[in-house]
Amino acid sequence: MKKILALTIFSSAIGMSAQVSPDSTDIFFGHVNLEEATVTGVTGSTRLKDSPAAVSLVTKQTLNHSVGSNIVSAIAHQPGMSELTTGSGISKPIIRGLGFNRIVCLTDGVRQEGQQWGDEHGLELDGAGVGSVEILKGPASLMYGSDAMAGVVIFKPQPVRPLGSMGGSVEAGYQTNSGLWNYSLNFAGNKGGFVWDGRFSQKAAHAYKNKVDGYIPGSQFSEQAARVLLGINKSWGYSHLIFSHYHLLPSIIEGERDETTGALEAPEGWSGRSYRRQLPFQHVNHTKLVLDNKVRIGSGSLQAIVGYQQNRRKEYEESAKDFSLYFQQHTLNYDLRYTLSELRGWKLVAGIGGMYQRSLNKGEEYLIPEYKLFDIGGYLTGSRSWEKFILSGGIRLDHRHVHSYELYDEGSLRFGDFRRNWNALTGSIGGVWKALRGLNVRLNLSRGFRAPNLAELGSNGVHEGTMRYEKGNSALKAENSLQADLGMDYTNSIISVQAALFLNRINNYIYSCRNGESIDGIPVYKYTSGDARLWGFEVGADFHPIHSLHFENTFSYVNAVQLHQPAASKYLPQTPAPRWRSELKWELLHNAMPLFKSKVAIENAFVSLGVESYFRQSHVFLLDNTETPTPFYCLIDIAAGTDIFLKKRKIAELFMCVDNLLNRTYQNHLSRLKYTDINVQTGRMGIYNPGRNFTVKLIFHF
Numbered sequence: 001m002k003k004i005l006a007l008t009i010f011s012s013a014i015g016m017s018a019q020v021s022p023d024s025t026d027i028f029f030g031h032v033n034l035e036e037a038t039v040t041g042v043t044g045s046t047r048l049k050d051s052p053a054a055v056s057l058v059t060k061q062t063l064n065h066s067v068g069s070n071i072v073s074a075i076a077h078q079p080g081m082s083e084l085t086t087g088s089g090i091s092k093p094i095i096r097g098l099g100f101n102r103i104v105c106l107t108d109g110v111r112q113e114g115q116q117w118g119d120e121h122g123l124e125l126d127g128a129g130v131g132s133v134e135i136l137k138g139p140a141s142l143m144y145g146s147d148a149m150a151g152v153v154i155f156k157p158q159p160v161r162p163l164g165s166m167g168g169s170v171e172a173g174y175q176t177n178s179g180l181w182n183y184s185l186n187f188a189g190n191k192g193g194f195v196w197d198g199r200f201s202q203k204a205a206h207a208y209k210n211k212v213d214g215y216i217p218g219s220q221f222s223e224q225a226a227r228v229l230l231g232i233n234k235s236w237g238y239s240h241l242i243f244s245h246y247h248l249l250p251s252i253i254e255g256e257r258d259e260t261t262g263a264l265e266a267p268e269g270w271s272g273r274s275y276r277r278q279l280p281f282q283h284v285n286h287t288k289l290v291l292d293n294k295v296r297i298g299s300g301s302l303q304a305i306v307g308y309q310q311n312r313r314k315e316y317e318e319s320a321k322d323f324s325l326y327f328q329q330h331t332l333n334y335d336l337r338y339t340l341s342e343l344r345g346w347k348l349v350a351g352i353g354g355m356y357q358r359s360l361n362k363g364e365e366y367l368i369p370e371y372k373l374f375d376i377g378g379y380l381t382g383s384r385s386w387e388k389f390i391l392s393g394g395i396r397l398d399h400r401h402v403h404s405y406e407l408y409d410e411g412s413l414r415f416g417d418f419r420r421n422w423n424a425l426t427g428s429i430g431g432v433w434k435a436l437r438g439l440n441v442r443l444n445l446s447r448g449f450r451a452p453n454l455a456e457l458g459s460n461g462v463h464e465g466t467m468r469y470e471k472g473n474s475a476l477k478a479e480n481s482l483q484a485d486l487g488m489d490y491t492n493s494i495i496s497v498q499a500a501l502f503l504n505r506i507n508n509y510i511y512s513c514r515n516g517e518s519i520d521g522i523p524v525y526k527y528t529s530g531d532a533r534l535w536g537f538e539v540g541a542d543f544h545p546i547h548s549l550h551f552e553n554t555f556s557y558v559n560a561v562q563l564h565q566p567a568a569s570k571y572l573p574q575t576p577a578p579r580w581r582s583e584l585k586w587e588l589l590h591n592a593m594p595l596f597k598s599k600v601a602i603e604n605a606f607v608s609l610g611v612e613s614y615f616r617q618s619h620v621f622l623l624d625n626t627e628t629p630t631p632f633y634c635l636i637d638i639a640a641g642t643d644i645f646l647k648k649r650k651i652a653e654l655f656m657c658v659d660n661l662l663n664r665t666y667q668n669h670l671s672r673l674k675y676t677d678i679n680v681q682t683g684r685m686g687i688y689n690p691g692r693n694f695t696v697k698l699i700f701h702f
Helices: 060-064 071-075 454-458
Strands: 007-009 038-041 044-047 055-058 081-086 090-095 103-107 130-137 151-157 165-175 180-191 194-205 221-234 237-250 281-297 300-316 325-343 346-361 371-385 389-404 407-409 412-415 418-436 439-450 460-463 468-471 479-491 495-519 522-543 549-562 579-587 600-614 633-646 649-659 693-701
Touching: 060 071, 060 130, 071 081, 071 090, 071 130, 090 103, 090 151, 371 454, 389 454, 412 460, 418 454, 454 522, 468 495
Parallel strands: 103 151, 468 522
Antiparallel strands: 007 055, 038 044, 055 130, 081 090, 130 151, 165 180, 165 693, 180 194, 194 221, 221 237, 237 281, 281 300, 300 325, 325 346, 346 371, 371 389, 389 418, 407 412, 418 439, 439 479, 460 468, 479 495, 495 522, 522 549, 549 579, 579 600, 600 633, 633 649, 649 693
């Protein structure tokens, strides 16, 4: 179920990452006292109510009660959060209208690097192993450098087990619409400070369906993932070695239709219920090795993280044996950080971090050039608390160097050789005013930057996923942003209210537009830049007149425009529609209820009804029919769940949900399938989102 059970609070844009306190339970509006929930940021442990800018926290229980076919879909309904989708298997996060290389995603403390510039490239991550998610909204360049202009999504693993314990889980689920089945096996322990954690997950789905298009050819996918952690936890700190491998095999939806019947074209003998891949498809492997160390030194601590990751992405078009495109990317990440817990009332953090990257082309077709990239940045942050006021801020200096290599294709120059350097000084300052009991007011100012990626700088080829011939622009300047966040929250015994207002000005905003040319009948798009302004807000309230009843409402809105542009190109593309989410949840049981007088009991049972409304999005990028308006639609879901206990010990969790209960036909504004071929029989353009879907999940703990 698309549950919004996260607490929208406000955390410093200097890079403060949120984490549920081990002593707290699931967090949503009003359910957990802000005094009890903490975040662990660059300046040490901080209570949620003391954080100055916008953060959403998604707990493990909320993730377990989600319906998404991948981890991005599971968090995309948080306030200010959206997803750009290509069918049910590929999703990209969008924060307040910005995505792609404007968002940094962290896993195991290392930024995920996997060709995120591509529309049809998803996030290479096993959702079953995620313990919680923190979404930092707004520029967070102080901790993460270039690319964190829109924000940061931190995927936290499940914490290591307590000293002297061992245990694990078996998770399984099924979804009726696409026949998606999945399972995940986990075993972890902590003996004498030696810790380990192993997980293996597998997932597969056939084509999804809706009542207008039927089954969608090319929407099937399969996924496998493994992760192993070995380490030592002692009084002096810890040292963890983490290995993970992710494998994704998605078919590609082309959306071509029969000119007479309007039906979607499919290979001969194809069945919508088949799990077999079909041409064209991608073959993605992502391997990562991370060494994470933290040592206590006096009143502070020194943390050192180094990570290596390799991303291999192959695309098969004409043959299942011979790939056409093959990107191979190697990335080395590093971060060294010293945290001083107290110096005359200040918490201080100083650090240095960056990455080295090498990308190779090993296919017969080309889109972006081979390149080398080197990043380095240093930062200093601090915070201090008074009785009624909290102040935090920092400064960072960055340098990025890119060298793109020339390539001759059939005797002609395909990519030219060029070198570029960017330097940036970023910073932020924010404060929290404890105005009244239960009322906090927050203000944060931050500056971010993003260097152009290699697709924007040097692409020269057909981007099959978008049916465009794309040309880069090696003269592009770095994007620079200045954002202001104003927020408040109020909590008492029966109601919790949160609100956040933001204004973001971006200089040299990079986008692509058609230049009037075509190559082999395919329109040519070239990257250029201008200035952009984004503003919007998120508001939420949870009314709980009694402890067991919650009525939650959230609303998110983004207005994104390009300055000094004609009407057709005024609005930024891929801006999410205004969204209102309402949920009524009744917690039936807080105490154990034995079943049939046995030692088995159920506890924490609930039922819920959710309504999610997407308002008409008419602020679209109209130039060359790049986008079209999307009408209003409303989706309804119902859900139920419970914990199962044996002899007062929780042994299982059961969750069931019916999503899109009324089988509504709709197109999400951020679905890339919205712009595929027109059905000549109905006159409707593109492919529609999935219809009604029943989900069941069962998790056993041992």
